[in-house]
Amino acid sequence: MIKLDYSKVKELLGPNLLMRSLKLYHEDKVGDLNVERYSWGSANVGAWVDKRHCSAYLSDKGRNIDCYCSCLQSRGGICVHCGALLIKYAVECGSDMNPIMEARTDSMLKAYEYDREESPANGMVISPVLSYEQGRMSASFRAGNAGGKSYMILGLREFAKRMETRSQYTYGENVSFVHDINALDERSKAICRMILNYVQWLEDMLENKRLDVQTAFGEVRSMPLSGESFDRIFDLYLGEKLPLKGGGMRLLTDKEPVTQLNVSQSGGGISITANGTAVTYDSGVYGYLFTDKTICRVSKEYARDMLPLLTSLNEGGELTLSRKKAEEFCMSVVPRIAAHTDSSALVLLKPFMPEELEVRYLLDMPERSVMTCSPNFKYGGRYVACGSDKNAYPDIRRNFIKERDALEVLSEYFDPPMQAGGVYTLTDEEMMYELIKSNGDRLSQFGEVFISDRLRRLMSGKTPKPTLRARISKGMLELKLDTDAFPIEELEELMRSVREKRKYYRLEDGSFVSLEGGQFSAFTQTADS
Numbered sequence: 001m002i003k004l005d006y007s008k009v010k011e012l013l014g015p016n017l018l019m020r021s022l023k024l025y026h027e028d029k030v031g032d033l034n035v036e037r038y039s040w041g042s043a044n045v046g047a048w049v050d051k052r053h054c055s056a057y058l059s060d061k062g063r064n065i066d067c068y069c070s071c072l073q074s075r076g077g078i079c080v081h082c083g084a085l086l087i088k089y090a091v092e093c094g095s096d097m098n099p100i101m102e103a104r105t106d107s108m109l110k111a112y113e114y115d116r117e118e119s120p121a122n123g124m125v126i127s128p129v130l131s132y133e134q135g136r137m138s139a140s141f142r143a144g145n146a147g148g149k150s151y152m153i154l155g156l157r158e159f160a161k162r163m164e165t166r167s168q169y170t171y172g173e174n175v176s177f178v179h180d181i182n183a184l185d186e187r188s189k190a191i192c193r194m195i196l197n198y199v200q201w202l203e204d205m206l207e208n209k210r211l212d213v214q215t216a217f218g219e220v221r222s223m224p225l226s227g228e229s230f231d232r233i234f235d236l237y238l239g240e241k242l243p244l245k246g247g248g249m250r251l252l253t254d255k256e257p258v259t260q261l262n263v264s265q266s267g268g269g270i271s272i273t274a275n276g277t278a279v280t281y282d283s284g285v286y287g288y289l290f291t292d293k294t295i296c297r298v299s300k301e302y303a304r305d306m307l308p309l310l311t312s313l314n315e316g317g318e319l320t321l322s323r324k325k326a327e328e329f330c331m332s333v334v335p336r337i338a339a340h341t342d343s344s345a346l347v348l349l350k351p352f353m354p355e356e357l358e359v360r361y362l363l364d365m366p367e368r369s370v371m372t373c374s375p376n377f378k379y380g381g382r383y384v385a386c387g388s389d390k391n392a393y394p395d396i397r398r399n400f401i402k403e404r405d406a407l408e409v410l411s412e413y414f415d416p417p418m419q420a421g422g423v424y425t426l427t428d429e430e431m432m433y434e435l436i437k438s439n440g441d442r443l444s445q446f447g448e449v450f451i452s453d454r455l456r457r458l459m460s461g462k463t464p465k466p467t468l469r470a471r472i473s474k475g476m477l478e479l480k481l482d483t484d485a486f487p488i489e490e491l492e493e494l495m496r497s498v499r500e501k502r503k504y505y506r507l508e509d510g511s512f513v514s515l516e517g518g519q520f521s522a523f524t525q526t527a528d529s
Contacts, residue, residue, distance in 0.1 A: 151175065159179075
C-alpha cells in the first residue's frame with residue numbers, strides 16, 4: 001500500500017486549501033474509498049466527495065500525485081474535493097492527525113489575519129469595464145484598491161479558482177489580495193457573483209459537451225451580459241462613471257435626455273438629423289442610450305417612442321423623406337416623439353402635419369334587436385366619408401392613423417358596413433349591454449360620443465327594486481309585493497335571470513336592467529322560500 005503522510009498533504013494543499021478540505025472531511029462529505037493497486041507500485045484512489053467524483057493517482061511511492069475532479073476548480077490544479085479525498089486516504093494509511101489539526105488551527109488564525117488586513121474599507125474592489133458591439137453588451141473586469149490602482153483581470157476562470165481557494169494573488173507589482181468574497185464590499189460581491197455564475201455556466205456547458213475545452217477555458221477575459229445582468233450593473237453604479245471599452249468614461253444616469261432634432265426642407269420633402277449620435281440598447285426591461293458622455297436609462301414610454309427613430313438616425317446619420325413620407329412621419333411619429341424632443345424643430349414640420357381631425361360617434365337603436373353607430377370625420381368645416389380611399393380628398397391633409405384607430409375601435413363591438421361611409425351595426429344583445437353599461441367610454445377615448453334620444457331612454461331608466469313585505473294579521477301571515485313600477489307580468493322572467501346568474505334582464509320596452517349589483521338576490525331568495 002502506498003502511504004501518504006501529513007507532510008505531502010500539506011505540501012499539496014497549502015494552508016488555506018487544507019483548512020477547507022478538512023472542513024469537508026469532518027463533515028463526512030467523503031464517501032468510501034476505492035483503492036486500485038497496480039503491480040508496478042502505483043495506486044489509484046477514488047471516492048465521491050460532496051456529490052463530485054474525485055480520483056488521485058499516486059506513483060513513485062506517493063511522491064507524485066495527479067488528481068482529477070469533475071468540478072471546474074480542479075482543472076489546472078488541485079481542488080478542495082481532491083484535498084478532502086487525500087486527507088481521508090492519509091488517515092486510513094495511519095498518518096498522524098495531530099499535525100494536520102495543528103495546520104487547520106494555523107490556517108484559521110491566518111485567515112483572521114487576512115480579514116484584518118483586507119477589510120472591505122481598504123481591501124479589494126472589483127469593477128466592470130463595459131463593452132458594446134453589434135447590439136450586444138459584455139464586460140471585462142478590474143481588481144484593485146478602493147480609490148487606488150486597479151488592474152485588468154486577465155482570466156475569469158483563474159479568478160474564480162482564486163476565489164474558491166481563497167488564494168493570495170498580486171496584481172501588477174504590489175497590489176496583493178487574499179481572494180475572499182466575504183471581505184469584499186457589497187457592490188464588489190455582486191460583481192464577483194456574476195463572474196462566478198458565468199464560470200459555473202461554462203463548466204456546466206462543458207460537462208454537457210456543448211462547448212469544447214478550448215472554447216470554454218481559453219483565455220476568458222470577458223463575459224457576455226444578458227439584459228438582466230446589465231440592468232443589475234446599471235443599478236449598482238447609477239450616478240457614477242464606468243469605463244466603456246474604446247470610449248472613455250460614461251456617466252450612468254436615469255435622467256431622460258431631450259433630443260434636439262434638426263429639420264430642413266429637401267427636394268419638396270424634409271431631412272432630419274439629431275445633434276450628436278446615440279447608440280441604443282434594449283435590455284428587455286429598459287431601453288438605454290449611449291451618448292459620448294452618458295449611458296442613460298429611459299422609461300418604457302421613451303424607449304417605445306424614441307428608440308426606433310434614434311436607431312435609424314444612428315445607422316444612417318440622417319433621414320431624407322419625400323413629401324408623402326414626410327406626411328406619414330408627421331402622422332405616426334411626431335405625436336409620439338413630441339414629449340421627448342425640442343419642440344422648436346417640430347414647428348418646421350407644420351406644412352406636412354395633418355389637419356385637425358374631429359371624430360364623432362352617433363349611437364342609436366332603431367330596432368329592439370339592432371344598435372347602430374354612425375362615425376363622423378370632420379376636418380375644419382369639411383366632412384370626409386369614413387373608410388374612404390387615401391387618394392380621396394387630395395386637398396385635405398388627412399390623419400389616416402387617427403382615422404384608422406377611430407374605426408378599429410368600432411370593430412370591438414360592431415359589424416362594419418358594406419361600403420365606406422355606411423352605418424356600423426350591432427345585434428349581439430350582450431355586447432349592447434356592455435356598451436350601454438359603460439356609457440360608450442371605450443369609444444370616447446377616440447372621439448366624441450352622441451347618443452340618440454330613444455337610446456338614451458333605454459340607458460337612463462331607474463333600476464327598479466321590488467320588495468316583499470310580510471306581517472301577521474289576525475293569526476295569519478300576510479305578504480305584500482311592491483314591484484316599484486316594475487311590470488309585474490315580467491317579474492317571473494326577471495327572477496329566472498337572477499337564478500341563472502345573468503348580468504342583465506331586458507324588459508319588453510327594450511331597456512336593460514342590470515343584475516350585477518345583487519339588488520334582486522335577497523328578493524328572489526325570499527320569494528323562493
